[in-house]
Structure formats: structure tokens, C-alpha cells
Amino acid sequence: MIVIISNKVSEERVNEIVQHIEKYEVQAHVSKGVDRTVIGIIGKADPKLAEQLRQLSGVEQVVKISKSYKLASRDFHPADTVIKIKDVEIGGEQLVIMGGPCAVESPEQIDEIARLVKASGAQVLRGGAFKPRTGPYSFQGVGVEGLVMMAEAGKKHGLLTITEVMTPEYVDVCAEYADILQVGTRNMQNFDLLRKLGTIKTPVLLKRGFSSTYDEFLNAAEYILAGGNPNVMLCERGIRTFEPYTRNTLDLAAIPALQTLSHLPVISDPSHGTGRRELVEPMCKASVAAGANGLIVEMHTDPDNSMTGDGVQSLFPEQFAKLMVDLEKLAPLCGKSFDTQKSFVTA
Amino acid sequence: MIVIISNKVSEERVNEIVQHIEKYEVQAHVSKGVDRTVIGIIGKADPKLAEQLRQLSGVEQVVKISKSYKLASRDFHPADTVIKIKDVEIGGEQLVIMGGPCAVESPEQIDEIARLVKASGAQVLRGGAFKPRTGPYSFQGVGVEGLVMMAEAGKKHGLLTITEVMTPEYVDVCAEYADILQVGTRNMQNFDLLRKLGTIKTPVLLKRGFSSTYDEFLNAAEYILAGGNPNVMLCERGIRTFEPYTRNTLDLAAIPALQTLSHLPVISDPSHGTGRRELVEPMCKASVAAGANGLIVEMHTDPDNSMTGDGVQSLFPEQFAKLMVDLEKLAPLCGKSFDTQKSFVTA
């Protein structure tokens, strides 16, 4: 059970409500967000408690949810969450495509790729300025400068931008330059990062941990939601299995499953999900057929010389453009709309 | 490298060829099929050997293949294999749908389901007479009688039939009654069963072991092919992972990956692949979008009372019919044809 309290209510009153709850021998966990405070009640509650709480002054809503995640669950929020950023709506009818390189490498590189992404009809430019790398001697991204390059390219070509943030202290600067912040697979349970992202309103694309269950995934989203940021999208990016042929095993059943369990938009990442260029296109189509709200796809003008060595999973620009044309036909059969000729984002 | 020899060639001559090969300090493994003998050469061969072998009398073909599986590889057979059974072609343009219950339960049950499968536009009736069950006290199938019931229902309604065979000694009787024999996931590496299936010509649907790699899967197919039965189709049915929400994780990237590595048709099984009714429909569509040659789908008129307890993953007849209508629209966008009004199989 969760209790929602507006932040116009005084802290004193919140404490009184907590004390009231604790008389029923259950635990009350208070999550203070920007707009509202959520009290999660853990333990077996007396059926009368919900009734009483609804009558207390200051209490906005009382919802019975037995899952460990509450704000992320469809029980709490039956309608789909639609995240609106400028002219783009993620989570509604629109199929949203995010394309771009693994890493921002130079102003020229990101500008040229942005031009191609836009020309193909996609709405969002992806690119990493900070790169999480397995080893310390690998290229770690160009850093803050990359944020600037990407913001400029996005602005020039009329694209939203998404970039990865790796640590709480960089959340603010990333949010200054990018429209969407991405949490990478290795950071899905970096709880201090999640808490920090809960304190802002910038939309977050949360990637599933490569060995995380749906339940853990939705609990990670709950950290952000409970902090007060409702703009979370979930991203299936493949899980680790025994199969060595693909980099990961893209779990497409996660798309309808997460949409059943939660109201949050679900994005698919076939680039990391397969790690092989020739599998990206069929897996993009399959993702849309499975009901994905969007795709995030790596594209590079010179994949063989990409600085992260991830070029092997990047589409060539002409493959990306061809894919967009195919998706335009496929989308309407899957209850989505996608128009490669329409410019969604006003520069 | 493999050497193909027609079976019109005498055994003596085959032995001479083997002796010739062994002079080159490599191993020669002879697989005697019905129509031809295949000699697999293992070890690093002198480049001159291939040239010499091509000139030997009796040798039909010499193919250099470095993979452990050879006849199953696309290197050996660049064109798609199309398996023709009556009016149905599996592996070509036609999208092939196999529908039916987990287990044959009674003549009335299988007759009624066959009628519905046919009415929905599918071409093949599935149903188990012998059921592999985790525990010995579970319902183990109705046995040979089930084969008879199913054959009659298929004949009456103009459907091909597919059923599972679990042990070498039942191959012949199953092949007498069914059009396609299925090897279950637990038997993918039951090598004696595979060898026996290599001695007949009845098409085989080989399910991927629930923890088998693509390489092991194609090597299992190789056992059947090397025995002389070229009519093998591969079936992705989900792999075992850490995720508890779904019964298995359906690995849809396996579809294009296997089609790249091999020329054999690839069928998808979203029923076992997800284990949840509400995920079957989106995963069927995703499978077709990923390029599957066909689907095998559980449907039951009374899933709550199915004798195997697998009803939870069976579609209701109206869901199955609706799915067929949707697939008819989707197929052409995925390079396939599927017509629910056309009767493919002449009774």
C-alpha cells in the first residue's frame, strides 16, 4: 500500500501521518520527491488502515499494491505514461527512433551523423560523451566537450538528444545539455545515481541490467519515480546468457511483459542486444512487432574506425535509412505511427 | 572438408577413398546415408588433398567447410532448403502455421481443435501422443492411440500433422501416422534418436535444446543430415535464463542468425518460448517480423482443463483465429505469403 501526500502539506503533518501508520505495526518508508511525498507501507496492514488514511487531511491518494514496486506498476497508474519532449511523445502512438554513434568523437562526426539521422526520419540523436568501459585503458569518452558537440548537432538538425550519465555528480551537467539521460546497464542498480535522477525532471532512459529480472528492473525505476521524477522509460538491451554467437540475448518478450506490469514506455536496443550488424535490422522489426514504443539504434559513418570498437554492431547510414522506410510501413500494423517525411522536432 | 559419394558406389571403393584420405594424416569419418555417403575430414588438410579427391572416381563433390557441422551449413548449401509436404512448402515464401493442443486427449478433442485450426487458415495440426514429462507421475500422453486419432483428424480436415517422437524404437510408428516428426528440447542431443531419424525421409522439426548454443543445435541437425535425411527444420523454443517471469526466454535473434549460418527452415515456438498466453500473440508477430519460416502455436478449446497442465500457454480458439488474420496482413511486409482463405492441403 502507498500513500501519496502533496508537498504543500507541512513536514509536521507528514510525520503525524507516519505516526498514525506505525500504530498499525507496519513500517512506513517516506520518499520525499519534489512535488509529492510517497509513503510506502511495508508489512501486512489491517484492512481498516487504508480506509482511515483516506480520511486524514493531507492524504491525496491511497493505493493498495502488493508488488515491491508501486509507482512503476500498472496497478497504480492504469493508463500508459506518455513523456512529451518538445514535439515528440514517447509512450503513445508515435514510434520513436533514437539513432547515432556509440560515442561522440568530434564535432564533424556528430554533425554529419545527426544530419543523416534526421534525413532518415528519426527524432532523437544518441551518442555517448562518458563511456563505461570494462577496462581502464580503453577510450573513456571525450567528456563534457562531447555534451556540447552533441547539443549543437541536435539543435542544428532539429533532433532531441540522449546521452549516458554514469555518476551522481555529473547528472546536472548532462541534464543541462541533453534532452534525455540514459542510465547504462551496469548502473541499473547504482542506487545513488537513481536517487539523484529522482530529484530532477529530465526524462530518463533506464537500461535493464544485463542480468536483472523484470522485478529488479521495475524496482530500479521505482527509485527514480519515488524521488519525484515521473519521466522514466524502460529499455530492453539484451541479457547475458550462455550463447556466445550474439553479444547478448535480446529478450523481446520483455516488451509486452513490462507493458503489462508497468505503464512506462518500453524502448528496445537491438544494437547492444545482438552485437552484430546483420541482426540489427530483423531485431528492430521484431521489436516493433512486439509492441516497442521506440528503438535506440547505433549508426556510424565509419564503423570500422569507431573509437569504442563497437562498430561491428553499428549500421551504415544507408542501412539505417532503409530500415526507417521499412519501419514506416510496419508501424501502422503494430498500432503505431511513424512518418519519415515529417519533421517532429522544431529546432 | 567433406566428401560426398553416391551410394551407387561400392563399399570397397569408399574404403579405398578413405585410405587415400588417411595418407594425408587427417581423420576420415564416414556417415553412410540412404542415398549417399558423406566423409567428414577432420584435421588440417593439405591444400592438394581437395584437388586430388575431386579427381577420384566415385567422388561426387568436395566442399571445404571449416565449421564442425557441414551439411547443415550455408557454405555447403547456399540456397534455402524448401521442404515440400503435399501442398505445403516449408522454408520458401509460404508462412507455415502449426496449431493444436499440447497433447492429444480424445478423438473428440483433437477433431474439434483440427476443425478450428483449419478454419483459421493454418496448415498443420500439432499434438503430442507421447509426452516428455519432468516427473514420472504426470500424464505421459495417450500413446499410439493418440497417433491414430490425430492422423484421422488431420485427414478429415485437410491438415498436415506433427507429433513428438521420444525414442528410436518409436520412430517408425510415428512416421507411419504423422507427416512431420518433432524432436523435443530435452532430446536435442539424444544422438541415437537423431541417428535413427537420419535413416528415414520423413521431415523432422528439431527443437533447440533449452540450453544449447547455435553451434550445438546445428551439429544436432548434422546428425540427421549426415544419416541421409535432408528434411530438417530448426525450431527456436526459448532458452533457460535467470528470468522467472517467463517459462523460457525466446531468443528471436536465433531466427536470422540460424538462417545466416544454415539453409534449413526456422520455425518459432512462442508458446513454450514464453509460457504465458498473453505473450504468445506479440511474440508470434515478432517472430514473423524477425523472418521465421513458420510458427508452432498451442491452442486448446478448454485450456484450464488440459491434461498436461500447460493450458496457461495455450491460446483460446478465438485468439488463434484473430492471430491468423493479423499474420495475414503482416506476412507480406516480411517477405512471406499467408492466406487464411486458401486451403493448402488436399485431403
Add this chain to the structure above:
Amino acid sequence: MIVIISNKVSEERVNEIVQHIEKYEVQAHVSKGVDRTVIGIIGKADPKLAEQLRQLSGVEQVVKISKSYKLASRDFHPADTVIKIKDVEIGGEQLVIMGGPCAVESPEQIDEIARLVKASGAQVLRGGAFKPRTGPYSFQGVGVEGLVMMAEAGKKHGLLTITEVMTPEYVDVCAEYADILQVGTRNMQNFDLLRKLGTIKTPVLLKRGFSSTYDEFLNAAEYILAGGNPNVMLCERGIRTFEPYTRNTLDLAAIPALQTLSHLPVISDPSHGTGRRELVEPMCKASVAAGANGLIVEMHTDPDNSMTGDGVQSLFPEQFAKLMVDLEKLAPLCGKSFDTQKSFVTA
């Protein structure tokens, strides 16, 4: 709940008991063994049923067990099962060591290895005559001749023998030559093979499927037990995980876990469990410390030229001998006895 009926009771009487059970609206699954018939009752039984059944003539025992496996569970048989073969007792205080090559290759090879196994103090000679191989062109074992070679080597050197059986039709000939029959990891759910093994009394070492849960493992054992063969030992041989460094991940917690759930002896196989020679010795010691009843270890006089290519996980004879000396010291600290100087088996 299970009902045990002696086989001296007529089939007619068994049917009457079944009819009695079915009046209670539960399912009765009859498993006819050599010495006794076991009726498994599936479904929620009326508490009065057990009481009534105990009073029926012909019923020997009625045991309430909620697990899907029953005869394999510790609830059914609280004391440890000890399997006695000649002078060797498996499952009791004795630590039992099975050593030998992956495959029997020649009379000289198996004789020499048997001599070394015996000299080191082990009690059982392992060796495969039939080899399950991923691909059809690999060495498949020397076949029945290998059984003869091994039986002779075992007899000459005073060792028990264990060999793998892959298909029901070879069970009888393998049982004629070997003291213990091994079911390989790929055949753990080859149910027809398990059923056949239930009809004999030769002890069976059942290897855990490389992706099977404890529950599935014990259900596989249940097939053999329900058939009437009580002489089953369980073998942990590593499971498939994402880690590429080792061939498998040896799950040593399975040893105490299986001993808690079941009364059957548990043997550990560090050779297949790690696939790397240098890890075999520490994992043998760890297995004994974890409470294993025995070990099965690959040893070869010329591992680099072993015919299966598995030599990389085989110990050299001097490593095997040194390991036995170490285990002799370790065993008493782990509640076991092991004496390398004592000849356990009378030739």
C-alpha cells in the same frame, strides 16, 4: 502422497485400490516396478484417504510427500541410501573414487590406466565405450568391444567399473559388462532410457543435466526409482553459465543441498565441472569438504593424444596419485574414510 504395494499382490487388486483412490477425485499414477508397484496420488487429497488406504489389504505403506519426486526425497527415506557393490559401499562412510580415461581406446591403454588407478588407491575404473559427441564426425567410442576391454581390466586389477549407456537398447549389454551404468548430462531427461534403467538392479550414476535444476534432477532419479531400481547415485558435473573460462561451473552447493533433499549418494565430477586440469585438484578437495560421497576423475597416461580431445581436463597419473594421498588426509576431517593402501575390491 504415494502408496507402496508389493508385487505379490495381484494386478486385479491393484486396480481395485486405484478405483478406490479415484473416488476421492484425485489422479492415481501407477508405476509398476520389479518388486513393488508405486501409486503416486496427484491432487489435493482428503485427509481421510491416507487413513483408509493404510487399512486396505495389499497396501504396504502410505507416505505423505508434497514434492513432485517422492521415492527420491528424504521425507520418504530418512536414512542415507548406501549402495553396496562387492566390497565397496557408496553413500556411507567410505569416500569412493572413480578414475580413468574419458574413453576406452585400446586393451593396453585401459589395462595400464587401471593398474595406475588401483595403485593410487581408488576403487572404481571409469571409461566410455559409447561416447555422446556434439558432432557426428567426432570419435564416437569403440563400442561393445570397449565394454569387454574395460571389464577385463577391472577384473584383473580388482576394480569396479563404470561406463556410460546412451540408449535403452544398450542397457542390457552395458549391464552385463559394467558394475555401474552412467547416464550422461545430455540424457538426464531421456525418459525412455531412465524407464529402462528402472527395470534392472544395476547401480546407476545419474549425471545432472547441464542446465537442470535440483528439482528436475531428483525427478529424473524418481523415474529410475519408480521403475523399481533403488540403486541410484546423483552426480554434480557442472552447469552451463555465462563464464567462458571454465567448461562448466561446478555447483558445489548442490552436494549438501541434494543430500538435504534426498537420501541418495552424491558424487562430484570436477573434470567436466571445470574442464581444466589445473582446477581439478582443488575442486576435488573442495567437493570432499562439501560432503561428497565420492569423486569421478579423468586420468590419462597420454592426455595430449586422447581420442576424445578431452585430455585437457585429464590428470596425469602422478597428479592422480598425489591427489589420492591428499584426500586420504582430508577425508577423516570431513566424516569420511579413505585408505589408499587398502584393497577394497576382491578380484
Add this chain to the structure above:
Amino acid sequence: MIVIISNKVSEERVNEIVQHIEKYEVQAHVSKGVDRTVIGIIGKADPKLAEQLRQLSGVEQVVKISKSYKLASRDFHPADTVIKIKDVEIGGEQLVIMGGPCAVESPEQIDEIARLVKASGAQVLRGGAFKPRTGPYSFQGVGVEGLVMMAEAGKKHGLLTITEVMTPEYVDVCAEYADILQVGTRNMQNFDLLRKLGTIKTPVLLKRGFSSTYDEFLNAAEYILAGGNPNVMLCERGIRTFEPYTRNTLDLAAIPALQTLSHLPVISDPSHGTGRRELVEPMCKASVAAGANGLIVEMHTDPDNSMTGDGVQSLFPEQFAKLMVDLEKLAPLCGKSFDTQKSFVTA
């Protein structure tokens, strides 16, 4: 290949060396630590380069290592690393035991448990002040106050202390109060945290990610080492597999494997590795038999009421004491020493 440069060398000189390296068309990645700078050379280097670099002024050492991790590899540092903290040596002959509760709950709780840990002969007190929890509504630890309580308990009873640090900004305060800092399994690839830990000298216990390979694990350690902190110990704590009976699958082969690949001490965590109290004791013994340098074990005076709900894997004090007595006997057979009567740490 890596190049080690003392930090007494000027930054200018380092840049000159880098420029020299880059003439050879390879990449030079500079990691600046407190005492030394490490230049990792990525790419195929001319054999002459190493020779030339050794002669450059400022270069201390040039080591050829082909693995992606270098400082962590045994090639770089053939002898075992022994971390000395007060009277305790981790990585040498001494078997080191870390015991205590999952979470610090109150001064009384941690004091009483510390007394019992010490009385049993262990050397280190474990306890979490900051707890990483799957969901935001669970108990998140008592925070900085917990650090104080634990430091006092350790000091009073003559125990070293270890506690988890979750985010870079808390590294300094944790290092002020605790002798060893623990990085949890979810943070193994929290690269900013690892980098921060590289800037201090406090010993770090790095837990293996629950789905990380040995290679990724050692690369994570490399981040800390490359930063300049040589005091890293590796902790195997179980990996995620398909088996539901245990919380994780404790991969004991990781112990000798990591000791082969690396010179760093390896600690085993059977509490998280199994998640079941009854499996902790056999897995502790198995870990020592496998060669572990130490154990970290949960013990609680009132596990049923532990605040994290992890009590099910905590030993009772009497079980912990009994285990120490058993390990004292086992250690010498495994090349280690452990004396429950000796007080290792001077208060």
C-alpha cells in the same frame, strides 16, 4: 604492454614518453596514480618499442602483458600480494575470517556480535552502514552513525572492520572509520567509484558482479590498481544462474582460477553465495579446501529479526563458533594457518 613511471618524474617528461610511444602507431592510455603513473599501450606494438622504452629516462619498468588487465595479472606480479593491516596479513599463510551482521542496527547489537566474533577467533568484523537494496522502500542502512558504532565495536574487541561503500562521495568518510572498504556486487562496474578508490590506500574488498566473468572482474580490479591503490582483494560471492533453490551459485572454481590469473588475495562469501544457512558451513569448508585466502560470513544474534531480512543466510553465534573450530583443523591441510586462540589484532 605497460610502462611504469614514478610520480617523481615531471608531467612534461611523461608527455614526452607518451609522444615517443605514439610514433609507433599504438594508443597510450595514461593512468595517474598517487605514487606512480601507468601507461597502458593498446595495439600491436613493434618489438623494438619495449627495448627503447626501457632506456628512456623516467621509465621504471616495462612489462609485456597481452591481457586487457595488466597490473592485476600474475604476469605483472608473480608473487602473491599480501595485504598487511595491523597484525593481520591477507593473502599469505593466514586464513582470514570476517564475520558479522548484514547490517549494523544499533550500538548494542554490533557490540555484542563483535564480542562473539572475537571470541570465536575471527579477525575482522563485517557490517553494513549503507545497504544497497533492490527497492526504495526497504531499510537502507543506518548511515554514518553505523560507521561510528562499528568502529567503536571493532576497537573495543580488537577486530579489524570492513564495511560497504556505495558511491564516490562517501569513500572518504567510510575510509576514516573502517579498515577495509567493500564494493558490492552491483557496483563492481561502477567505474567512478572504482576510480575514487584508486586514489586512496585503504584496502578494498571487491565483490564479483553477480553476472561478471573473471576477465571483467580483474578489469574492475585494474581500475583501482591503475589509480594507485595496490591493496585490492577479490571476493567470489556467487553468480546468478537458472537454479532457484539457492540465492546464487557459488563458483568455487573461481578461487583457484583467479589465483592463477592474478596475484591478488581471494575471499569467499558463502552467505550470499548460497543464501541458505544450512549450506554456509559446508561451503565455508569447501572454500578453504579450494584455496581461499579468507571467508566473509554473516552471523547474527537474532537472525529472524534482522533489519534487512537476510537473516535466513546468517549463522547463529554457536554455529559460527563451531565453524571456526572446524576450520582451525582444516586450514593446515590446505596450506593455511588459523588459530582461534590467538588474538591477531592489538586493540
